[in-house]
Amino acid sequence: MSTLATSLTGAVLAGALPASEPVGAIPATGAASGALWLILLPAISAALLLVLGRRADRWGHLLGVLAPAASFVVAAAIALQLLSAPADQRVQDVDLGSWISAGALDLHAGLRVDTLSVTFVLLVTFVGSLIHVYSIAYMAHDVNRRRFFAYLNLFVASMLVLVLGDSYLLLFFGWEGVGLASYLLIGFWNHEVDARPGHDGDHTVSGVNALENAVAAKKAFVANRVGDLGMLVAMGLLFANVGALDFGSVNAAATGGHLSQGLLTAIGLMLLLAATGKSAQFPLQSWLGDAMAGPTPVSALIHAATMVTAGVYLIVRSQAIFDAAPNARLVVVIIGAITLLYGAVVGCAKDDIKKALAASTMSQIGYMILAAGLGPIGYALAIMHLVSHGFFKAGMFLGAGSVMHGMNDSTDMRRFGGLGKHMKITYATFAAGWLAILGIPPLSGFFTKDPIIEAAFVVQDGQVWRAWVFGLVTLLGAAITSFYMSRLFFMTFEGKERWEDDVHPHESPKLMTAPMIVLAVGSVALGGILASGSRFTQWLAPVTGSHEHGEPVLPALVITIVTLVLVIAAAVLAWQRYARQPVPTTAPAASWLVQAAREDLKQDAVNDGLLVIPGTYATRALVFMDGAVVDGAVTGIARGTVAVGDAARRPQTGFVRQYASTMLLGLVALVVIVLAVQS
Amino acid sequence: MSVTNYVVLAALLFSIGASAVLLRRNAIIVFMGVELMLNATNLALVTFARIHGNLVGQVLAFFVMVVAAAEVVVGLAIIVSIYRTRRSASVDDANLLKDVREPA
Numbered sequence: 001m002s003t004l005a006t007s008l009t010g011a012v013l014a015g016a017l018p019a020s021e022p023v024g025a026i027p028a029t030g031a032a033s034g035a036l037w038l039i040l041l042p043a044i045s046a047a048l049l050l051v052l053g054r055r056a057d058r059w060g061h062l063l064g065v066l067a068p069a070a071s072f073v074v075a076a077a078i079a080l081q082l083l084s085a086p087a088d089q090r091v092q093d094v095d096l097g098s099w100i101s102a103g104a105l106d107l108h109a110g111l112r113v114d115t116l117s118v119t120f121v122l123l124v125t126f127v128g129s130l131i132h133v134y135s136i137a138y139m140a141h142d143v144n145r146r147r148f149f150a151y152l153n154l155f156v157a158s159m160l161v162l163v164l165g166d167s168y169l170l171l172f173f174g175w176e177g178v179g180l181a182s183y184l185l186i187g188f189w190n191h192e193v194d195a196r197p198g199h200d201g202d203h204t205v206s207g208v209n210a211l212e213n214a215v216a217a218k219k220a221f222v223a224n225r226v227g228d229l230g231m232l233v234a235m236g237l238l239f240a241n242v243g244a245l246d247f248g249s250v251n252a253a254a255t256g257g258h259l260s261q262g263l264l265t266a267i268g269l270m271l272l273l274a275a276t277g278k279s280a281q282f283p284l285q286s287w288l289g290d291a292m293a294g295p296t297p298v299s300a301l302i303h304a305a306t307m308v309t310a311g312v313y314l315i316v317r318s319q320a321i322f323d324a325a326p327n328a329r330l331v332v333v334i335i336g337a338i339t340l341l342y343g344a345v346v347g348c349a350k351d352d353i354k355k356a357l358a359a360s361t362m363s364q365i366g367y368m369i370l371a372a373g374l375g376p377i378g379y380a381l382a383i384m385h386l387v388s389h390g391f392f393k394a395g396m397f398l399g400a401g402s403v404m405h406g407m408n409d410s411t412d413m414r415r416f417g418g419l420g421k422h423m424k425i426t427y428a429t430f431a432a433g434w435l436a437i438l439g440i441p442p443l444s445g446f447f448t449k450d451p452i453i454e455a456a457f458v459v460q461d462g463q464v465w466r467a468w469v470f471g472l473v474t475l476l477g478a479a480i481t482s483f484y485m486s487r488l489f490f491m492t493f494e495g496k497e498r499w500e501d502d503v504h505p506h507e508s509p510k511l512m513t514a515p516m517i518v519l520a521v522g523s524v525a526l527g528g529i530l531a532s533g534s535r536f537t538q539w540l541a542p543v544t545g546s547h548e549h550g551e552p553v554l555p556a557l558v559i560t561i562v563t564l565v566l567v568i569a570a571a572v573l574a575w576q577r578y579a580r581q582p583v584p585t586t587a588p589a590a591s592w593l594v595q596a597a598r599e600d601l602k603q604d605a606v607n608d609g610l611l612v613i614p615g616t617y618a619t620r621a622l623v624f625m626d627g628a629v630v631d632g633a634v635t636g637i638a639r640g641t642v643a644v645g646d647a648a649r650r651p652q653t654g655f656v657r658q659y660a661s662t663m664l665l666g667l668v669a670l671v672v673i674v675l676a677v678q679s
Numbered sequence: 680m681s682v683t684n685y686v687v688l689a690a691l692l693f694s695i696g697a698s699a700v701l702l703r704r705n706a707i708i709v710f711m712g713v714e715l716m717l718n719a720t721n722l723a724l725v726t727f728a729r730i731h732g733n734l735v736g737q738v739l740a741f742f743v744m745v746v747a748a749a750e751v752v753v754g755l756a757i758i759v760s761i762y763r764t765r766r767s768a769s770v771d772d773a774n775l776l777k778d779v780r781e782p783a
Contacts, residue, residue: 655777657700
């Protein structure tokens with residue numbers, strides 16, 4: 001039996017690999033030296049589409065699709081080259097020359113082409129290209145489709161800078177670019193006239209308010225800025241203590257043992273803060289749900305390929321720092337555990353299909369952060385789950401977009417139901433994603449999520465209770481995930497038809513279904529391909545190193561079986577409640593927990609109370625201080641000068657005789673004084 | 680004759696000149712008042728030179744005359760110029776330096 005489980009979970013935890021350390025970088029050769037083109041292609045396309053303006057309206061979307069697709073071709077060539085290279089040549093550097101040179105400060109810009117960055121590049125360009133193709137049809141009626149594609153390309157280009165940069169500074173450059181692009185895309189429908197598909201310029205903005213979209217975009221941007229602060233502080237600490245920001249120097253310093261434990265922990269926590277902002281982890285998770293205001297392809301792109309994965313990338317990329325700071329790693333695991341439960345609970349209560357998916361992303365990223373925080377045994381698992389999640393989550397988001405397309409842009413699952421009969425392709429592809437995220441073997445999610453649960457059960461640093469706590473949290477998370485994803489699936493595709501009479505659900509055009517089918521194939525097969533024979537762990541070993549794995553506190557087979565039983569039980573429960581029993585079209589009154597979960601567990605209220613309201617008052621107090629003290633001093637001096645001037649002006653009457661008498665009086669007074677003093 | 684008389688005369692002349700400067704509006708008369716004051720001073724200088732028996736006061740009186748003559752030339756020229764432009768020789772009318780703003 002245990003051999004079955006081992007082969008099922010892909011021998012990831014079986015300790016089949018000898019321990020190995022990360023390898024150093026060598027100058028790039030062959031296809032890898034052209035890595036700059038990966039970034040340039042979408043960047044040039046974005047610039048062209050924005051500069052040419054309306055002139056490019058007719059063919060802009062084609063260029064927009066071509067750019068990331070071409071990037072993918074380049075990425076595939078580089079991946080093949082790395083695959084055929086021996087392990088010690090799988091980390092390559094492309095030097096782009098001196099970037100900032102000022103005295104002692106000399107920063108080089110360069111690209112780091114290694115197995116980790118190439119994995120991300122493949123995911124971003126492949127899934128990104130599919131989303132681009134989907135967007136052609138989804139945004140077909142939008143007058144601003146060309147601008148949309150320009151922003152999408154910018155998004156992809158920024159994400160590629162983020163993952164390819166060979167220093168924290170270049171990573172930060174892409175980091176900010178991703179923030180900007182997400183801001184532009186979340187608030188894409190921020191104009192008064194509703195230009196969404198099927199709403200050709202009608203002024204009655206139904207459901208979604210243009211102002212709310214702009215607010216959602218701003219919220220995402222501001223929450224990200226809080227995280228960016230962590231990134232900046234971490235870079236400052238690194239630069240002050242290491243004197244360099246490139247990964248090579250930082251890793252060498254972190255493993256060299258010259259940096260103090262406290263400093264490494266501080267840097268790790270700051271990097272974690274950055275990751276929580278970008279990856280929507282607790283406590284900076286509030287922007288993700290609101291970000292659903294953007295067009296659905298944007299949500300797919302944010303949740304699958306770009307943006308939220310950046311935090312996981314950052315932590316895995318900084319593995320040298322986290323390896324040297326166990327306390328920081330423990331915090332990473334705790335944050336991941338909190339977020340994975342948080343997202344799962346919120347996901348159970350949402351009636352908006354996109355918001356439920358968003359909560360699911362939050363929860364799944366929580367799994368990845370948790371895995372990354374587990375340290376050497378988890379880095380590769382985090383990235384593996386990230387890749388398979390990228391496929392099934394993108395597939396489900398595109399499926400949700402397809403459902404919305406057929407349902408007059410409604411996102412209310414209480415008004416769906418029984419759509420399986422009307423949208424067969426969407427139904428089938430969504431089902432693939434649903435089963436994958438549940439972790440049903442032999443779909444992707446099983447091979448990538450199960451190892452994380454097993455790894456969470458492994459005792460680290462001799463702390464047995466931690467293994468139990470984190471293990472049970474991930475197990476519970478898997479059960480809740482199964483419940484809310486099944487609820488979402490059954491409410492949408494099964495049960496009675498609950499839509500209104502003027503809605504005529506229909507299948508989406510081929511341009512939309514084709515990417516969904518490709519992603520569904522990935523959702524089904526990718527996990528097994530990556531996990532079998534530790535293939536993916538070996539592939540990442542030059543970057544993350546590979547390590548002997550400890551034994552979990554429970555046998556791996558028991559964990560797998562318990563997980564599957566819980567998952568299936570939760571799915572059956574959801575089927576009972578949302579497929580067999582009728583679903584009310586308005587949300588019924590419910591317990592305080594459900595009520596709170598419907599409001600994202602009061603995260604906005606907490607943010608308002610803790611940050612926004614005190615912030616507002618602080619601003620008001622500062623405005624008052626500015627007016628009373630700073631301006632008071634300045635205007636006070638001015639007023640005093642004016643008063644002196646007034647007093648000096650009074651005697652100037654223009655009468656010569658008066659001046660003369662004044663002189664006379666002054667003279668007499670002087671004489672009197674002189675006489676008085678002399679006598 | 681006592682020197683006191685000369686000094687008193689000088690003081691009287693100076694007072695008359697000063698009064699003329701302060702009280703009269705016509706610029707010519709004011710000017711004459713100034714001349715009177717200068718000459719009163721000259722008288723006082725000559726008197727004290729005589730009392731002390733040295734020539735410093737007398738020399739100074741000459742200087743005052745020369746300066747007064749120059750001053751008359753310049754002053755009269757100014758007065759004529761003002762009269763030509765403003766059609767008035769009253770010093771009260773020449774008040775261009777007056778602050779015209781209402782007091783705050």
